[in-house]
Amino acid sequence: MQELEVRGKLRDWIAKHAKKPLTAEFGDETPVLELGILSSLDVVEFVLFIEDLRGGDVDADDIGPDAFTNINTLYSAFFARS
Amino acid sequence: METATELATRLTGASRRKAWDVYSAFNWTASLEAGRWCMPPELISIYGTPAYEALGDEQKKRLSLFEIGNFFSLVLQGERPLVQGLVHRLYLNSSSREITEYLHHFVDEENKHMVMFGEFCNRYIGKVYPEKKIALAREYAKGEEEVAFFCKVMVVEELGDFYNVLIERDERVAPLVRELNRVHHIDEARHLAFGRLHLAELSARYLFEWPAETLAGFGAWLVEYLRASWGDYYNPTMYRDAGLADAYEVRQMAFAHPACAAHRQRASAKLVKYFVKTGLLAEEPLL
Numbered sequence: 001m002q003e004l005e006v007r008g009k010l011r012d013w014i015a016k017h018a019k020k021p022l023t024a025e026f027g028d029e030t031p032v033l034e035l036g037i038l039s040s041l042d043v044v045e046f047v048l049f050i051e052d053l054r055g056g057d058v059d060a061d062d063i064g065p066d067a068f069t070n071i072n073t074l075y076s077a078f079f080a081r082s
Numbered sequence: 083m084e085t086a087t088e089l090a091t092r093l094t095g096a097s098r099r100k101a102w103d104v105y106s107a108f109n110w111t112a113s114l115e116a117g118r119w120c121m122p123p124e125l126i127s128i129y130g131t132p133a134y135e136a137l138g139d140e141q142k143k144r145l146s147l148f149e150i151g152n153f154f155s156l157v158l159q160g161e162r163p164l165v166q167g168l169v170h171r172l173y174l175n176s177s178s179r180e181i182t183e184y185l186h187h188f189v190d191e192e193n194k195h196m197v198m199f200g201e202f203c204n205r206y207i208g209k210v211y212p213e214k215k216i217a218l219a220r221e222y223a224k225g226e227e228e229v230a231f232f233c234k235v236m237v238v239e240e241l242g243d244f245y246n247v248l249i250e251r252d253e254r255v256a257p258l259v260r261e262l263n264r265v266h267h268i269d270e271a272r273h274l275a276f277g278r279l280h281l282a283e284l285s286a287r288y289l290f291e292w293p294a295e296t297l298a299g300f301g302a303w304l305v306e307y308l309r310a311s312w313g314d315y316y317n318p319t320m321y322r323d324a325g326l327a328d329a330y331e332v333r334q335m336a337f338a339h340p341a342c343a344a345h346r347q348r349a350s351a352k353l354v355k356y357f358v359k360t361g362l363l364a365e366e367p368l369l
Contacts, residue, residue, distance in 0.1 A: 033218060039303075040215075040217070040218040040220075041215075041306045041307060043214075043215070043216050044214045044216075044310045045310070045313060047214045048313075048318055048330065049330070051319075051330070052330035057212075057319055058214075059212060060212055060213055060214055060215070061212070063216070064216075065216055065218050065219075
């Protein structure tokens with residue numbers, strides 16, 4: 001899957017599960033947890049979606065909360081290395 | 083009415099009378115009895131859905147092995163932070179000596195549960211399913227972190243106990259699986275008695291001090307935590323290991339299916355009523 005497609009799918013998932021409507025400024029640098037767009041408990045569901053997208057399990061022991069800062073960090077942590 | 087300190091004294095006595103050795107309590111056979119269920123079919127996470135009906139008898143029984151492995155794993159994973167939190171609360175000035183004494187037993191018993199669940203999972207499914215929850219730092223109101231900790235204790239233990247009781251009684255299930263559930267239930271009955279009373283005392287102490295906004299926010303978090311905890315029961319990796327295709331889609335379908343939602347409501351009823359009664363939830367949520 002191409003990088004742009006992955007980023008698009010991550011964005012769509014966030015939009016679908018957002019606690020508040022995304023503004024026009026929402027982008028790959030927007031902090032999703034800090035702004036309350038997603039909660040820490042959404043992360044559990046998000047991890048399962050990411051596992052499905054990358055076709056392999058995520059080891060939560062290896063992933064820190066920083067990975068969920070924004071779409072850029074998500075892509076780096078889960079897709080850039082695979 | 084009995085206080086948590088008085089109850090702790092009574093439970094300490096019961097824990098000492100019923101003490102057991104996890105390393106000699108079970109007959110760990112090389113393999114589980116062939117042809118037996120490992121989880122009652124009605125408790126399998128996708129029971130009542132077309133995905134379940136499409137499976138043959140052997141596939142359903144194979145799925146039941148991974149379902150019990152997932153169940154034991156999620157209880158084990160819930161007990162890890164529980165033990166950390168309990169150890170942190172030993173010998174606090176704010177806790178009575180009797181409570182600390184009982185917490186030692188609580189920790190000891192939870193440790194034994196992790197040993198037996200870990201042994202089962204490693205031996206029969208080759209792994210313990212990992213935790214997916216990621217803890218994020220946040221700010222708490224006075225007493226909120228303490229209340230949240232014991233809410234988490236109640237969620238992992240009450241939901242687990244609902245399954246323990248039904249599995250323990252079910253003669254279709256492999257004897258070793260029933261025995262693990264029986265042993266767990268006996269210890270958990272004491273932990274739950276303590277947890278219910280202690281959390282009720284904490285709630286009575288702190289909730290009236292919180293601004294309405296804090297209490298509403300806490301209730302919203304608790305509902306979300308309950309839903310996330312239920313999410314652990316629908317593990318795509320478990321479906322994949324059992325040989326089901328499109329594991330993530332199976333999870334999404336099952337979580338949204340009315341039969342599964344009805345099961346979650348039933349299994350959570352006692353816990354949710356308790357949360358409403360203590361004022362932690364304003365109303366019974368849909369799970």
